Amino acid sequence: MIKVLAMNVEMSEVVVCPAETGGETLVTHGISTCIAIMLYGIYDDTPFILMDHWDGEVIGEKDIFVRYKLFHYIAQIQDTIIKDFDPDIHEDIPVHIEKVIVIGGEKKQLDKDGNLIVSGTESSVRLLKKNLVREIGEYCKFTNTATQSCNNYITSDNESITVQIDFSGTASFYFDEILVDTIPMIPQNAALRL
Numbered sequence: 001m002i003k004v005l006a007m008n009v010e011m012s013e014v015v016v017c018p019a020e021t022g023g024e025t026l027v028t029h030g031i032s033t034c035i036a037i038m039l040y041g042i043y044d045d046t047p048f049i050l051m052d053h054w055d056g057e058v059i060g061e062k063d064i065f066v067r068y069k070l071f072h073y074i075a076q077i078q079d080t081i082i083k084d085f086d087p088d089i090h091e092d093i094p095v096h097i098e099k100v101i102v103i104g105g106e107k108k109q110l111d112k113d114g115n116l117i118v119s120g121t122e123s124s125v126r127l128l129k130k131n132l133v134r135e136i137g138e139y140c141k142f143t144n145t146a147t148q149s150c151n152n153y154i155t156s157d158n159e160s161i162t163v164q165i166d167f168s169g170t171a172s173f174y175f176d177e178i179l180v181d182t183i184p185m186i187p188q189n190a191a192l193r194l
Helices: 062-081 122-139
Strands: 006-008 014-018 025-031 035-043 046-054 095-104 116-118 141-152 161-166 170-175 178-184
Touching: 014 062, 025 035, 025 046, 035 062, 035 122, 035 141, 035 161, 046 062, 046 161, 062 095, 062 122, 095 122, 095 161, 095 170, 122 141
Parallel strands: 006 025, 095 141
Antiparallel strands: 014 046, 025 161, 035 046, 035 095, 161 170, 170 178
């Protein structure tokens, strides 16, 4: 197994890694009902990867929640890549998005007697699928080859996965330390409808 430099993303944390930092991979553990939201793009001529380990809880108004998350992402991208970011100087530099990847979320589960085991995050996954790409298109610029990939409802019962994204163009997830699937960042039939 090849070892790479990895930056860990904790639950409820958003991490941006610019290419020049030497960080090759963002990784997060314990994705089940939680959702990993990942962006790959360029800001101020600097490639970056972003990972959000979101617990799936929608805070406030559902209609503007995804927009709020996106504004948070843009601010972190700007602050991470441009030291001493000044909106008056740097406001006109667009964030270009090449890849949008969403992995995780878990369906509601009941035991054999109909008792709730896991409440599930299906509504959060639907909210992202409905609004994330649209909101990114409003406030960022998609590249001509931009793609999206959603891989949801992978886990059940007590399962969880580890998710990673790197600069080689691949997002992956693992069950119990074993690689079970590799998702190319340019999946079949995933071109964005802009």
